Amino acid sequence: MPASPRIVVLGGAGQLGAALARAGGPAVIALGRAEADVTDAASLRAALVSTRADVVVNAAAYTAVDRAESEPQACFAVNRDGAGNAAAACAALGLPLLHVSTDYVFDGRRGAPYREDDARNPQNAYGASKAAGEDLVLARHERALVLRTAWLFGLDRPNFVRTVLRLALSGHRLRFVSDQLGSPTPAPGLAQLVLAIARRLADREAVPRIVHAAGAPAATWHDIAAAAVTAVFPPHARPAVTAIRTDAYPTPARRPADSRLDCGLLLQTLGLTPPDWTRALPRLAAALAAQESDRLLAAPAPATPPPRAREARADGEAPPRA
DSSP states (O other): OOSSOOEEEETTTSHHHHHHHHHHGGGEEEEOTTTOOTTOHHHHHHHHHHHTOSEEEEOOOOOOTTGGGTOHHHHHIIIIIIHHHHHHHHHHHTOOEEEEEEGGGSOSOSSSOBOTTSOOOOOSHHHHHHHHHHHHHHHHOTTEEEEEEOSEEOSSSSOHHHHHHHHHHTTOOOEEEOSOEEOOEEHHHHHHHHHHHHHHHHTTOOOOSEEEOOOBSOEEHHHHHHHHHHHHSOGGGOOOOEEEOGGGSOOSSOOOSBOOBOOHHHHHHHOOOOOBHHHHHHHHHHHHHHHHHHHHHHSOOOSSOOOSOOOOOTTSOOOOOO
């Protein structure tokens, strides 16, 4: 295997895919849906052949958690069937596969961080689709690894931190759930972990079948929002961030109350350390705030002042209208 294996990323236009391309340089070939659609088995296999991949990372996913409740077929087509197609294609071509999954395969009732072998019990369509995708990947490919992560935020695509800062810069009221606990994960840090594991897969090193790789320390959505606002706004101009309970902000999808991931196996078997989101957040928040400020300056002035009652959804989807 060459010193720098050719790493092909499916879902290359997404948040993690973009971070992988940025971190991996020329060794990473990031393929968007137009180049490699995981729901089209034949074209997916052809794309993998043409790239001369050494290892594949499947970061393609349907991630609109609330919308998945009303369009589960579209969600399962990508997260279950697409994952299975990726595994089958890689197995046929003799390519190792790293498949990215989620903390939402768990129900949040354990009362402690979830280990890799804990029982899954997804509470929404998105989580169910990702659990089904895990099963297909592991069944169809002996050289596949499932990597579960959580609460991803970075420089690309919609995400929670971007939504918080967009609302804050627009003068909207900031109220965020404080009774859901999870593992916030900065995309650049996760990208480094994924690349390190992908290289080991390419070198045929022994690795676990399932591993958790998410950020630390544990936090709530309110914690992240408050940290993002603190990182960007000076004290005299800092908007208030109010904590609310889940039942005060109903959403179509039920979310686990405590989906923390235990990443001990990542360190024990691979010698890799989860990223610290509190260290990564200030730089990422500053860059996202600059992007959102530029967007606001470029936008035409509204005919009426914006409503102040908008709030952000935890997964970065568009906030509900007042």
